[in-house]
Amino acid sequence: xxxxxxxxxxxxxxxxxxxxxxxxxxxxxxxxxxxxxxxxxxxxxxxxxxxxxxxxxxxxxxxxxxxxxxxxxxxxxxxxxxxxxxxxxxxxxxxxxxxxxxxxxxxxxxxxxxxxxxxxxxxxxxxxxxxxxxxxxxxxxxxxxxxxxxxxxxxxxxxxxxxxxxxxxxxxxxxxxxxxxxxxxxxxxxxxxxxxxxxxxxxxxxxxxxxxxxxxxxxxxxxxxxxxxxxxxxxxxxxxxxxxxxxxxxxxxxxxxxxxxxxxxxxxxxxxxxxxxxxxxxxxxxxxxxxxxxxxxxxxxxxx
Numbered sequence: 001x002x003x004x005x006x007x008x009x010x011x012x013x014x015x016x017x018x019x020x021x022x023x024x025x026x027x028x029x030x031x032x033x034x035x036x037x038x039x040x041x042x043x044x045x046x047x048x049x050x051x052x053x054x055x056x057x058x059x060x061x062x063x064x065x066x067x068x069x070x071x072x073x074x075x076x077x078x079x080x081x082x083x084x085x086x087x088x089x090x091x092x093x094x095x096x097x098x099x100x101x102x103x104x105x106x107x108x109x110x111x112x113x114x115x116x117x118x119x120x121x122x123x124x125x126x127x128x129x130x131x132x133x134x135x136x137x138x139x140x141x142x143x144x145x146x147x148x149x150x151x152x153x154x155x156x157x158x159x160x161x162x163x164x165x166x167x168x169x170x171x172x173x174x175x176x177x178x179x180x181x182x183x184x185x186x187x188x189x190x191x192x193x194x195x196x197x198x199x200x201x202x203x204x205x206x207x208x209x210x211x212x213x214x215x216x217x218x219x220x221x222x223x224x225x226x227x228x229x230x231x232x233x234x235x236x237x238x239x240x241x242x243x244x245x246x247x248x249x250x251x252x253x254x255x256x257x258x259x260x261x262x263x264x265x266x267x268x269x270x271x272x273x274x275x276x277x278x279x280x281x282x283x284x285x286x287x288x289x290x291x292x293x294x295x296x297x298x299x300x301x302x303x304x
Contacts (some may be wrong), residue, residue: 224279
């Protein structure tokens, strides 16, 4: 019993140190909110180039298919809180000038995205207690690699969403019903797919970007924290925007931009807090010998 109580005491001490360390580093040591604001600034700059490239691709691929183009517009209308006419007119004007905007978009995206990843790299180096960052050339090469990787991730998320839509309408052979008819089955897919994808993305982000070797356990702990927080934040942010505020009354036509900026800021904040959680997990695990606690706990239960 004494061994069990010691293990329990150490586990509680570990959890308290983890929560306290994450909180202190987030708000008092590393100034995470300021770094998240810097990431948000360059993210806003990259949105226009992304739309330019999207419009150029739409001009070459979707212009001949009215149905496909309309489906893309419907998807954007659901994602972006703006009127349908504004989005349709915006994209149509770019599609007509696809050749010029395609080149401008690519150049603008490369510059803006490289700046985003540079700021993210600097922020994660601060969070993971890295004294010296990568050389300039290596940092830029990493940015160049991460830009197309982000596009791949975006495509993967779209494909997973499409797959989710297809699967929910398919009939399960043994039960002779679709997942859409099974309420919890649809909910599991609706929440589980983006959650798993988000955890994977955060894990790769925390492992690849900091200029040091990040333990797998620490990166995974941070990714789990960030992934779950991301899903909760999406729900709460959507609830807040729909029911508790009307930014268009205050900001007028800038309401959409303000909503977008707020969401990007909260997203960047979650990314950095997840990294803080992972970095603190590494430090506290070393102090409490976290994994040895479970070994001692199992040994104590066997000895009973």
